[in-house]
Amino acid sequence: MTAQAKLAADMVYRVKQLDIVTEKFDEGMLILRFPDRHLIALNSVAAVMLSETNGRHSLTQIARRVSRTFDVSESEAIDDAIDFFHMAIQKKLVDRVG
Numbered sequence: 001m002t003a004q005a006k007l008a009a010d011m012v013y014r015v016k017q018l019d020i021v022t023e024k025f026d027e028g029m030l031i032l033r034f035p036d037r038h039l040i041a042l043n044s045v046a047a048v049m050l051s052e053t054n055g056r057h058s059l060t061q062i063a064r065r066v067s068r069t070f071d072v073s074e075s076e077a078i079d080d081a082i083d084f085f086h087m088a089i090q091k092k093l094v095d096r097v098g
Helices: 003-008 044-051 059-070 074-090
Strands: 012-015 020-025 028-033 038-043 054-058 094-096
Touching: 012 074, 028 044, 038 044, 044 059, 044 074, 054 059, 059 074, 074 094
Parallel strands: none
Antiparallel strands: 012 054, 012 094, 020 028, 028 038
């Protein structure tokens, strides 16, 4: 695990309280963010990560769920989670809680 991953592993995030509309599919999720009408497409892995983002689960806990659900290594799931949360913060979907 990289130093960045070790630092990020215990971080907790929550979905921002935005006006959004979501639609889940087998392949993932679409999010329409208001008022800017920005459309965000998530694959199935990212959709699971977002659904677990509740302000209580750490990045590591979410990565473990992804690891079990998609049968990937925990370190790969942690790297994916770091990438996901970096994107989600940039897209203003989540806030870091701790």
